[in-house]
Amino acid sequence: MVVADPTMDEPRTQATAEAPQAAQEVLSGARITCRSIDAEGVKTVFGYPGGAVIPLYDAIPAASFKHVLVRFEQWAALAAVGYARATGDVGVCIATSGPGATNLVTALADAFLDSVPIVAITGQVNQSLIGRDGFQEVDITGITLPVTKHNYLVRRPEDIAPTIKEAFYLARSGRPGPVLVDIPKDVFLASAPFTYPTKTGRKSYQPNLVPNMRQVRLAANAINSAKKPVIMAGHGIILSRAEDDFRRFAERSGIPVIYTLLGLGAMDEHHPQSLGMMGMHGHRHVNRALEECDLLVNIGARFDDRATGKVAGFAPNAKIVHVDIDPAEIGKNIRTDVPVVGDAGEALKLLVNEVDQRDHASWMAWIQSERNVALERALDDIPETPEPYAIIKAIADVTDREAIVTTDVGQHQMWSAQYLGIKHGMRWITSGGLGTMGFGLPSAIGAKMGRPDLEVWAVIGDGGFQMSSSEMATAVQERLDINIAVINNGHLGMVRQWQDLFQNRNYSEVAISSPDFVKLAEAYGATGIRVTKSDEIVPAIERARSIKGPVLVEFVIDPEANVYPIVPPGASNSEMMHHPQWVPAEEDL
Amino acid sequence: MQRSHTLVVLVEDQPGVLNRVVSLMRRRHFNIDSITVGHSEQPGLSRMTLIVTGEDNEVEQAGKQLYKLLEVVKVTDIPAEDAITRELVIVKVAAKGPQRAEVIQIAEIYSARILDATPNTLMIQATGSEDHIDSFLAMMKVFGIREMARSGKIAMSRGSMPAKQGRIDRIGDGSYAVAD
Numbered sequence: 114m115v116v117a118d119p120t121m122d123e124p125r126t127q128a129t130a131e132a133p134q135a136a137q138e139v140l141s142g143a144r145i146t147c148r149s150i151d152a153e154g155v156k157t158v159f160g161y162p163g164g165a166v167i168p169l170y171d172a173i174p175a176a177s178f179k180h181v182l183v184r185f186e187q188w189a190a191l192a193a194v195g196y197a198r199a200t201g202d203v204g205v206c207i208a209t210s211g212p213g214a215t216n217l218v219t220a221l222a223d224a225f226l227d228s229v230p231i232v233a234i235t236g237q238v239n240q241s242l243i244g245r246d247g248f249q250e251v252d253i254t255g256i257t258l259p260v261t262k263h264n265y266l267v268r269r270p271e272d273i274a275p276t277i278k279e280a281f282y283l284a285r286s287g288r289p290g291p292v293l294v295d296i297p298k299d300v301f302l303a304s305a306p307f308t309y310p311t312k313t314g315r316k317s318y319q320p321n322l323v324p325n326m327r328q329v330r331l332a333a334n335a336i337n338s339a340k341k342p343v344i345m346a347g348h349g350i351i352l353s354r355a356e357d358d359f360r361r362f363a364e365r366s367g368i369p370v371i372y373t374l375l376g377l378g379a380m381d382e383h384h385p386q387s388l389g390m391m392g393m394h395g396h397r398h399v400n401r402a403l404e405e406c407d408l409l410v411n412i413g414a415r416f417d418d419r420a421t422g423k424v425a426g427f428a429p430n431a432k433i434v435h436v437d438i439d440p441a442e443i444g445k446n447i448r449t450d451v452p453v454v455g456d457a458g459e460a461l462k463l464l465v466n467e468v469d470q471r472d473h474a475s476w477m478a479w480i481q482s483e484r485n486v487a488l489e490r491a492l493d494d495i496p497e498t499p500e501p502y503a504i505i506k507a508i509a510d511v512t513d514r515e516a517i518v519t520t521d522v523g524q525h526q527m528w529s530a531q532y533l534g535i536k537h538g539m540r541w542i543t544s545g546g547l548g549t550m551g552f553g554l555p556s557a558i559g560a561k562m563g564r565p566d567l568e569v570w571a572v573i574g575d576g577g578f579q580m581s582s583s584e585m586a587t588a589v590q591e592r593l594d595i596n597i598a599v600i601n602n603g604h605l606g607m608v609r610q611w612q613d614l615f616q617n618r619n620y621s622e623v624a625i626s627s628p629d630f631v632k633l634a635e636a637y638g639a640t641g642i643r644v645t646k647s648d649e650i651v652p653a654i655e656r657a658r659s660i661k662g663p664v665l666v667e668f669v670i671d672p673e674a675n676v677y678p679i680v681p682p683g684a685s686n687s688e689m690m691h692h693p694q695w696v697p698a699e700e701d702l
Numbered sequence: 703m704q705r706s707h708t709l710v711v712l713v714e715d716q717p718g719v720l721n722r723v724v725s726l727m728r729r730r731h732f733n734i735d736s737i738t739v740g741h742s743e744q745p746g747l748s749r750m751t752l753i754v755t756g757e758d759n760e761v762e763q764a765g766k767q768l769y770k771l772l773e774v775v776k777v778t779d780i781p782a783e784d785a786i787t788r789e790l791v792i793v794k795v796a797a798k799g800p801q802r803a804e805v806i807q808i809a810e811i812y813s814a815r816i817l818d819a820t821p822n823t824l825m826i827q828a829t830g831s832e833d834h835i836d837s838f839l840a841m842m843k844v845f846g847i848r849e850m851a852r853s854g855k856i857a858m859s860r861g862s863m864p865a866k867q868g869r870i871d872r873i874g875d876g877s878y879a880v881a882d
Contacts, residue, residue, distance in 0.1 A: 254718070255721070258721070258722060258725050259725065259726075259729050263772045283772070315714075315772060316775065317714060317772060317773060317774060317775040318772050439770070440766050440769070441763065441766035441767050441769070441770055443766075444759065444762075444763070445763060
């Protein structure tokens with residue numbers, strides 16, 4: 114993220130030019146917390162009250178931000194994740210001490226692995242009880258140490274404002290991530306003079322934004338001399354809001370672009386240079402290009418194992434250029450020939466001037482010839498039972514690929530990643546690193562609160578939906594226009610698929626029953642639609658879009674449907690498996 | 703090749719910082735052989751000396767991960783040839799009758815100091831490199847060590863350059879560390 118935080122280097126004159134300070138306002142810690150969140154420009158926070166934060170909730174009605182009451186704290190934090198990813202701003206969630214705080218942990222880990230800027234405010238027991246196993250006391254700063262970018266325990270009311278200021282700065286700057294601020298109840302109740310600081314930052318925290326020009330030139334030389342280069346686009350491009358710089362760089366260099374799961378949308382997938390997703394469920398031609406390429410330019414991705422497959426077999430013939438804002442990512446998983454440490458946007462702005470205009474036509478033609486034509490033809494057939502790919506493609510077509518789509522985790526997520534044809538990075542919200550089931554609905558709520566102007570679809574499996582279905586109540590209470598596509602195969606589909614392919618069909622604990630989803634939606638006060646035939650898919654999507662408030666569309670699919678291709682766990686990307694009926698022609702293999 | 707590295711880590715002196723450093727090393731699967739913490743020459747900064755064994759690239763990764771902790775100001779991996787390391791040990795040794803003079807004589811060989819004496823024991827302090835201390839202790843064992851307290855290592859590099867505040871140092875080829 115480009116973070117020349119304006120507050121960091123604000124000219125001194127501005128601070129001194131302010132009117133001579135009248136008597137400073139003296140406020141309670143609770144009010145200071147609310148005023149600080151307001152000062153950060155936060156429009157919506159997601160939370161759940163409890164004992165230690167009763168003083169904070171006492172101050173919330175007077176705050177400018179809106180508070181959305183969720184039904185479970187984990188979904189508050191994931192709503193904050195959805196909000197952050199849809200808006201690019203910092204998402205905020207609030208929970209009480211003890212169980213409220215521990216319920217945030219999964220979502221903090223999700224934000225940590227996917228570099229999402231959120232700030233979590235937790236209540237803590239009175240300081241006199243800390244360390245004495247007080248009621249609802251847990252050491253949340255200790256517990257969240259490995260899953261936050263940083264965390265704080267605030268001990269004095271006068272420390273609240275500077276701490277929140279620093280927390281927001283840390284969350285959004287450099288490599289973004291979650292920051293937790295733990296505030297004891299007595300600190301909420303005590304008073305202190307309030308002014309929101311204009312500056313923050315620490316000497317020891319200086320993200321590398323502008324890359325070393327020598328490294329940029331080395332990268333450009335490698336790019337200019339490559340014959341079969343590939344660009345691997347990662348989440349860093351989207352976090353840096355550098356889609357335009359990225360497209361200019363890709364178009365000038367003429368290099369084909371492949372995407373990690375979270376990099377999808379870094380450039381329109383319908384762009385002629387876009388090839389689609391790589392890795393475990395990547396397209397055949399994409400993984401073939403990785404095998405063949407002589408240069409891989411990774412921009413803002415961290416070489417996750419689901420993207421690389423077996424490291425020894427990853428891009429075996431390629432020189433590796435790696436652009437990342439986090440120096441610790443360089444060489445962590447994959448040997449790197451040319452490291453470029455810096456913000457993706459800053460690096461692309463420099464790189465574009467150094468690379469030659471090229472088109473790589475014959476290399477691109479070779480890659481296109483490696484497409485799995487059998488599969489693509491099969492996707493045009495519409496069997497009577499709704500085919501998962503047909504559902505995903507219909508959502509993309511009907512919404513003109515302009516809607517925000519959130520997903521849960523599993524088969525439907527991979528079908529979506531393969532066939533939505535994602536146009537905008539900030540409208541593709543999925544749990545990548547942690548693979549958090551239950552993500553789809555709360556992140557859609559957060560996204561809709563952040564971008565009420567955009568249509569929002571949540572694509573969710575029947576398993577994941579049942580993890581967070583309580584948030585239907587939140588969506589109804591907030592009268593949110595979100596559409597929920599539940600892809601129901603009666604199974605925990607991805608695990609079922611692994612048991613099918615790799616465990617000799619020993620189906621263990623994967624058949625899962627569901628409530629009547631239509632009745633469930635109606636019980637919550639939402640609308641429910643069931644689709645059991647292919648010709649009902651498009652009309653149901655159209656109808657859902659026309660109805661106010663949350664709409665749940667249940668698509669009943671074949672329980673045997675699998676995601677293809679699939680790279681077996683621990684194998685190289687070149688060892689991908691195809692559907693028995695969609696095996697590419699012999700001569701292609 | 704697995705070898706021992708000496709990491710000097712300057713950190714802001716804040717509550718919980720030791721926990722953050724140790725927790726990071728544990729969760730990233732880096733093994734700490736020895737750790738010492740104390741003040742540095744700069745007010746507000748503590749100096750940690752971590753001895754870790756690992757492949758060069760693993761230790762480099764550990765250094766980069768340490769830099770991600772907000773309180774970490776500077777990490778230096780002191781090369782073995784430049785490192786001067788010291789340990790301190792205090793031992794209570796049985797020293798009765800004729801053995802007493804012998805213990806004192808050996809202590810002198812190791813430039814060790816007598817800190818306390820009782821009719822039956824001597825308390826002795828020795829400082830030096832790991833080998834020096836090991837050798838001293840081997841000699842004391844002959845008389846019977848009643849109690850021992852041994853510090854971890856502290857280290858400093860030769861030459862005039864202090865391992866103080868700055869950006870990434872000796873991490874990788876250094877080429878991507880600082881702008882031109």
